[in-house]
Amino acid sequence: MNDENIKSTIQELAGIVNKYLDEVLQIKDPKRFYEAVRWLPMAGGKRLRPVIAMVVAKMFGADIEDIIPFALALELTHNFTLVHDDIIDEDEFRRGVPTVHTAFDIPTAIIAGDTLFAMAYRELSKLKVKGDILREILRDFSQMVIDLAEGEYEDVEFERRDDVTLDEYMEMIRKKTARIIQTACYGASLIGGQSTEIAEMMGEYGLNIGLAFQIQDDILGLIGDPKVTGKPVGSDIRKGKKTILVIHALNTLDSNRREELLTILKRPEKTEDDVKKAINLIISAGSVEYAKKRAREYSKRAVDILGRLPDNEYKDVLKFLANYVVERIK
Amino acid sequence: MNDENIKSTIQELAGIVNKYLDEVLQIKDPKRFYEAVRWLPMAGGKRLRPVIAMVVAKMFGADIEDIIPFALALELTHNFTLVHDDIIDEDEFRRGVPTVHTAFDIPTAIIAGDTLFAMAYRELSKLKVKGDILREILRDFSQMVIDLAEGEYEDVEFERRDDVTLDEYMEMIRKKTARIIQTACYGASLIGGQSTEIAEMMGEYGLNIGLAFQIQDDILGLIGDPKVTGKPVGSDIRKGKKTILVIHALNTLDSNRREELLTILKRPEKTEDDVKKAINLIISAGSVEYAKKRAREYSKRAVDILGRLPDNEYKDVLKFLANYVVERIK
Numbered sequence: 072m073n074d075e076n077i078k079s080t081i082q083e084l085a086g087i088v089n090k091y092l093d094e095v096l097q098i099k100d101p102k103r104f105y106e107a108v109r110w111l112p113m114a115g116g117k118r119l120r121p122v123i124a125m126v127v128a129k130m131f132g133a134d135i136e137d138i139i140p141f142a143l144a145l146e147l148t149h150n151f152t153l154v155h156d157d158i159i160d161e162d163e164f165r166r167g168v169p170t171v172h173t174a175f176d177i178p179t180a181i182i183a184g185d186t187l188f189a190m191a192y193r194e195l196s197k198l199k200v201k202g203d204i205l206r207e208i209l210r211d212f213s214q215m216v217i218d219l220a221e222g223e224y225e226d227v228e229f230e231r232r233d234d235v236t237l238d239e240y241m242e243m244i245r246k247k248t249a250r251i252i253q254t255a256c257y258g259a260s261l262i263g264g265q266s267t268e269i270a271e272m273m274g275e276y277g278l279n280i281g282l283a284f285q286i287q288d289d290i291l292g293l294i295g296d297p298k299v300t301g302k303p304v305g306s307d308i309r310k311g312k313k314t315i316l317v318i319h320a321l322n323t324l325d326s327n328r329r330e331e332l333l334t335i336l337k338r339p340e341k342t343e344d345d346v347k348k349a350i351n352l353i354i355s356a357g358s359v360e361y362a363k364k365r366a367r368e369y370s371k372r373a374v375d376i377l378g379r380l381p382d383n384e385y386k387d388v389l390k391f392l393a394n395y396v397v398e399r400i401k
Numbered sequence: 402m403n404d405e406n407i408k409s410t411i412q413e414l415a416g417i418v419n420k421y422l423d424e425v426l427q428i429k430d431p432k433r434f435y436e437a438v439r440w441l442p443m444a445g446g447k448r449l450r451p452v453i454a455m456v457v458a459k460m461f462g463a464d465i466e467d468i469i470p471f472a473l474a475l476e477l478t479h480n481f482t483l484v485h486d487d488i489i490d491e492d493e494f495r496r497g498v499p500t501v502h503t504a505f506d507i508p509t510a511i512i513a514g515d516t517l518f519a520m521a522y523r524e525l526s527k528l529k530v531k532g533d534i535l536r537e538i539l540r541d542f543s544q545m546v547i548d549l550a551e552g553e554y555e556d557v558e559f560e561r562r563d564d565v566t567l568d569e570y571m572e573m574i575r576k577k578t579a580r581i582i583q584t585a586c587y588g589a590s591l592i593g594g595q596s597t598e599i600a601e602m603m604g605e606y607g608l609n610i611g612l613a614f615q616i617q618d619d620i621l622g623l624i625g626d627p628k629v630t631g632k633p634v635g636s637d638i639r640k641g642k643k644t645i646l647v648i649h650a651l652n653t654l655d656s657n658r659r660e661e662l663l664t665i666l667k668r669p670e671k672t673e674d675d676v677k678k679a680i681n682l683i684i685s686a687g688s689v690e691y692a693k694k695r696a697r698e699y700s701k702r703a704v705d706i707l708g709r710l711p712d713n714e715y716k717d718v719l720k721f722l723a724n725y726v727v728e729r730i731k
Contacts, residue, residue, distance in 0.1 A: 104554045155515060159508040178489040178557055181511060182550045185485060188515070189546035192522055196540035202532025209539065210526035216519035220512045224434045227508055 072387040080388055084125045085118040087135065091143055095190060107175045107183040108190075112150045114166040119284075120145040120251055123392060124259040127273055130385035131263025138262055140197040144212065145255050147194065151187035152219055154180055159227060160310065167301050188216075200262060207267075208258045215254040222247030229313040233321070233333060240318050241282070248288070249281025272376060276389065279373035284396040286366035289314035290359060291400070293350060299401045305346040311336045315365065320356040328352055366397045402717045410718055414455045415448040417465065421473055425520060437505045437513040438520075442480045444496040449614075450475040450581055453722060454589040457603055460715035461593025468592055470527040474542065475585050477524065481517035482549055484510055489557060490640065497631050518546075530592060537597075538588045545584040552577030559643040563651070563663060570648050571612070578618070579611025602706060606719065609703035614726040616696040619644035620689060621730070623680060629731045635676040641666045645695065650686040658682055696727045 072080070096109040121142030128138035156162075157170040158180055164170060172180035195212065198205055225243040229235045256277030260270035291300050292307040293316055307314050317336070321329055335341060335349045353359070373393040377386055402410070426439040451472030458468035486492075487500040488510055494500060502510035525542065528535055555573040559565045586607030590600035621630050622637040623646055637644050647666070651659055665671060665679045683689070703723040707716055 101551060101554055101558065103558075104551065152515075155511050159511060179554065181485050181489060182554050185482075185514075185518070186547055186550040188518060189543050189550065192539060193543035193547070196536050196543060198536075200532075202530075202535055205532055205535055205539075206526050206528075209522060209535075213519050213523035213526060217516055217523070220516040220519065221431060221434065224431055224509065224512050228431065228433075 072384045074391065077388050077391045080126075081122055081392075084122045087125070087139070088118045088121045088142060088146060091139055092146060095143060095147075095194070103175070104179065104183070104186075107171055107179045108186050110168075110171050110174060110183070111154055111165065112146065112187070114168045116146075116150075116166060118146060119392075120149055120255045123252060123277065123280075123389075124255040126385050126388045126392070127256050127259035128263045130380075130383050130389070131260060131265055133259075133263040137199060138259060140194040141208070141258055141262055144191040144194040145251065147187045147191035148212075148216065148219075149251060151184045151191065152223065154184035154187065156223055158184075159223070164301070198262065204261050208261060211254055211257060215250050218246040218250045222250070226312070230311045232313070235313040235318055237315070237318055237322075240313060240315055244282060244285040244315075245278065248285040249278045252277040252281035252284070272379065276373045276376040276393075279369045279376070280393050280396050283366045283369035283373065283393070286315055286362050286369070287397050287399060289316055290362050290366070293353060294359060295400065301401070305350055308336070308346050308349045309341055315362045316353050316358040319358040319361045320353040323356040323358065324352065328355075363397075370394060370397045402714045404721065407718050407721045410456075411452055411722075414452045417455070417469070418448045418451045418472060418476060421469055422476060425473060425477075425524070433505070434509065434513070434516075437501055437509045438516050440498075440501050440504060440513070441484055441495065442476065442517070444498045446476075446480075446496060448476060449722075450479055450585045453582060453607065453610075453719075454585040456715050456718045456722070457586050457589035458593045460710075460713050460719070461590060461595055463589075463593040467529060468589060470524040471538070471588055471592055474521040474524040475581065477517045477521035478542075478546065478549075479581060481514045481521065482553065484514035484517065486553055488514075489553070494631070528592065534591050538591060541584055541587060545580050548576040548580045552580070556642070560641045562643070565643040565648055567645070567648055567652075570643060570645055574612060574615040574645075575608065578615035579608045582607040582611035582614070602709065606703045606706040606723075609699045609706070610723050610726050613696045613699035613703070613723070616645055616692050616699070617727050617729060619646055620692050620696070623683060624689060625730065631731070635680055638666070638676050638679045639671055645692045646683050646688040649688040649691045650683040653686040653688065654682065658685075693727075700724060700727045 092112055096105070096112060098105040098109060124142045124145055125135065125138050129135070153165065154171045157165060158172045158177055162170055163173045168174070170180075171183055175183070195205075195209060198208065200208070222243050222245070225239075226247055229239070229243065253274045254277070257270045257274035260273040265273070289307065292302060292314065293305060295302065297304050303309070317332075320332060324332060332349055332352045335345045338345060370393050374390055377390055377393070380386055422442055426435070426442060428435040428439060454472045454475055455465065455468050459465065483495065484501045487495060488502045488507055492500055493503045498504070500510075501513055505513070525539060528538065530538070552573050552575070555569075556577055559569070559573065583604045584607070587600045587604035590603040595603070619637065622632060622644065623635060625632065627634050633639070647662075650662060654662060662679055662682045665675045668675060700723050704720055707719055707723070710716055
């Protein structure tokens, strides 16, 4: 497939996800409650996780109907974690609209998130697979959510620490971001009738593009165009997040500059000047190039894994996605 | 079985739940996070939901090992909802210890609740039942959590309304409290190898004792002994909860006394005198007797359903539990 065909395939699959999400998230009584449940999932989003699962399943010859409940479960779970993370991070905007707890209130947002989570499992109960496969998907999916929770906890905890190592960071983003893409590829392979070995190999593909995706997210959070990303300039700096760029800069800068960066990161209220200064310190440490290099390494590993599979038009889409996650600007 | 045997059977089963919970909730890294996850489930509790499920499964001849993952899933889910409800209701104490968000912080409590929820589903993946049964348990369990969420939303929403009807109240407690006991009995019957018809009948038993349980909870919340219940005097009054007693009193009192009660309920900060006055108004309306009568009706319906089953020592335990839920003082 050429790039144009690939892009339209991805768009078509995202459209299918949107259509089914709209059905699952129909508003009923209590009305205001279901408006809150529907709010974030229907505000847009890349639908990256369900699309990857659909592409993997199609690559292995599954019918689109067979993968849809699993694809929806991934997107519902992703949205559930975002609704709760936004409360935790006190974020006011996402996807260009107020976050659920901002548009409604914190109690409603907590319960709306829980409901999206339960809806994800209700979708899994619709999977038409054999008992053992359903059990394994259920096990992996649940362990994934536990990992997501651990990762989110560590992400917040790292804000308060100065000594986060690169290894700790990689383990945190593995759990917080890469794990759900790993599950998307693993579960989709099982639904596509593949052996555990092939499913685990595909999981490795997902894990690697997940790591690349998060590192690129860190880069965009620092030097991305706010008009394109939808996030304010240096939003990670404002929160004092220990991104790969911050950790690399703290490991690389001389002690004076290191102290300067730490002082800014710890300041509860940061001025625009603080943020600019921090960004410049991080850039001067070569941390953007370092992060970019790491992201491309993980992307390449993902592509290498695909090399073990026979050629197929959906494999081209997966190759495209491995590149997209590191080259994207939003 | 006589009452002493029944009580020791219940205690024994609760002990098994505690032992397995302790294993599932072992502390690992990140340590403080798993301490928060473990906090509420290990602070005690009646283990009513898992015990009922175990008794139903045993009644139908299942091995105890077959029902344990399901029993744990119920208790983990119950605790997940309590952790989130305590944040929403701003409750500071439960089971005699500070609530999770009080002992830790709100972000940690949100994520700890999510983790308990995911752990519940991880337990379900351990069920050794056929694919179709697993799928049905997964479907019912997920729908139950959605109902729990709706019920919790309505419970909070009703605080702001003066015109909540008894029908609305019954529907709210069906979802918030009775539904999980219904699922406990329904799922346990399926695991015990019963047909959908029998499982639904047992679900009706669970639903009825759940309704009776919540009405008794409302009574204890108004006139229970704080030293026994562990809840402050008139805690529901302080929150302005629309319990069955409050709704009955509002429907029964003359308009002056009705206004007096409403004025107190709406006051954001209530004095001890306010609370006493509200309690006396509700008692004077005959609302305690009314609620007690309703609770006993539901308890009797549950017992009547058991009449359709052959005699069995575990049936005696279920009969005992139907009485216990309305006669308990804590």
